[in-house]
Amino acid sequence: MPITLSKTKLMAYISCPEKFRLRYGLRLKPLKDDPALLEGRAIHHLVESGLMYAYAIEDVLPVASMRFWESTPFESCGYDSIKEYKHAQALCLAQSQKFLELIGPMQVMAVEKEYLAILTDPFTGEVFDDITIRGFLDVLFQGESGPAVIDIKTVGRTPSMPIAHISLELALYGYLLTYPDYWDAKPIEVAFLNLIRTKEPKITWDKAVVDIEAFEALVTTCRQVAEAIRLGHFWKNPGMHCGWCSFRGLCHGNNLLAIQTFGHHVIEFYQATKDVMAYQHLHNSMNPQDQAA
Numbered sequence: 001m002p003i004t005l006s007k008t009k010l011m012a013y014i015s016c017p018e019k020f021r022l023r024y025g026l027r028l029k030p031l032k033d034d035p036a037l038l039e040g041r042a043i044h045h046l047v048e049s050g051l052m053y054a055y056a057i058e059d060v061l062p063v064a065s066m067r068f069w070e071s072t073p074f075e076s077c078g079y080d081s082i083k084e085y086k087h088a089q090a091l092c093l094a095q096s097q098k099f100l101e102l103i104g105p106m107q108v109m110a111v112e113k114e115y116l117a118i119l120t121d122p123f124t125g126e127v128f129d130d131i132t133i134r135g136f137l138d139v140l141f142q143g144e145s146g147p148a149v150i151d152i153k154t155v156g157r158t159p160s161m162p163i164a165h166i167s168l169e170l171a172l173y174g175y176l177l178t179y180p181d182y183w184d185a186k187p188i189e190v191a192f193l194n195l196i197r198t199k200e201p202k203i204t205w206d207k208a209v210v211d212i213e214a215f216e217a218l219v220t221t222c223r224q225v226a227e228a229i230r231l232g233h234f235w236k237n238p239g240m241h242c243g244w245c246s247f248r249g250l251c252h253g254n255n256l257l258a259i260q261t262f263g264h265h266v267i268e269f270y271q272a273t274k275d276v277m278a279y280q281h282l283h284n285s286m287n288p289q290d291q292a293a
């Protein structure tokens, strides 16, 4: 069975295989967007737009903001009132302007650029043609030694330690950018750009370089994850991260929360599919609500 692994799918499976099953297998999607996630997406979009069109930033940002919120009307969001919804729009715009000031000028080559690659071992050249890797690079810019990658994170507090040097996500972006010339390529500069939504917005940079050894480790992980998905290895991995997982109502037996999040059909559907582990069966969409992922 061919499998496409995006960064989001890979990270979902690694953090909690049950989350992967519910999200990508059963294709369950919340009825309304969570405000915190939505605002993160809005700021992400505005900052990317501002970086790409820095020469016209004052014109671009209000238009980008308007378009973003038009595509996410009040009815589709989890805000309690129109006032909160409007307040979020103004706050995201103001914080994005501040973040862009803090980032400063940058030689941006592209934003949200899509890359696809058939999984290939960087050392041996062996091709795993049933596994495709897909990724959207947030920001591609001209680094000191060539094209470099930034992954934007919108967070509520300053990260406690640097993780770029061990990040699977950044290795995946470097892998896609280098594909298929791993032997000849220079190490790729990568960075997390943390946009910190404290009262006074701040940014931090977490920088690293990724090379062929990181790509080898990534290929091994992708092969293991793809195989585990094919074999139907899905289990719950409860922890602190359940606190911001949409599926906690289902997993933790809180039916009221589950119904609020996904609608009335969800309990029956979840019970009926609890033991269905084969990904190919899940993937043929058993979801009667057709909530496409």
Ligand code: SF4
Pocket: 016, 018, 019, 022, 236, 237, 238, 239, 241, 242, 245, 246, 247, 248, 249, 251, 252
């Ligand atoms: S609530 Fe926790 S255990 Fe359940 S899917 Fe989410 S992360 Fe996994």
